[in-house]
Amino acid sequence: MVRNAYGTTSLSRCPFCQKTALVKNKLGLNVCKDHTNAEIPDLKCICKESMELKEGKFGPFCICRRCGIMNLKKALEVNKINMTQPVTSKEEIQSTTSKKEIIVDEKNAHLFGV
Numbered sequence: 476m477v478r479n480a481y482g483t484t485s486l487s488r489c490p491f492c493q494k495t496a497l498v499k500n501k502l503g504l505n506v507c508k509d510h511t512n513a514e515i516p517d518l519k520c521i522c523k524e525s526m527e528l529k530e531g532k533f534g535p536f537c538i539c540r541r542c543g544i545m546n547l548k549k550a551l552e553v554n555k556i557n558m559t560q561p562v563t564s565k566e567e568i569q570s571t572t573s574k575k576e577i578i579v580d581e582k583n584a585h586l587f588g589v
């Protein structure tokens with residue numbers, strides 16, 4: 476790996492999670508291995524025009540026919556797409572549910588047959 480004077484590398488970053496991009500997905504974007512199969516829905520510009528997704532020298536970007544270039548991160552924000560959210564695992568769901576306490580007091584005791 477060649478490091479330049481500023482300590483930065485020319486490595487691509489996954490546009491979804493900013494991790495090092497190691498693979499190309501089917502859209503031709505450089506992504507991390509977690510996002511190899513990530514689907515990008517149709518992106519709309521702030522002006523409501525649909526945008527075209529492109530892969531450029533400095534990473535992915537979108538083009539609106541009216542407004543021009545917008546970076547993918549911004550485009551995802553505008554479209555309220557949050558791809559960086561980890562997929563909630565079953566374990567996490569269970570632990571949240573088990574935390575919920577049901578308090579039986581005289582007000583709701585009849586519901587529990589107490």
Ligand SMILES: [Zn+2]
Nearest residue numbers: 489492507510
């Ligand atoms: Zn990623």
Ligand SMILES: [Zn+2]
Nearest residue numbers: 520522539542
């Ligand atoms: Zn636009």
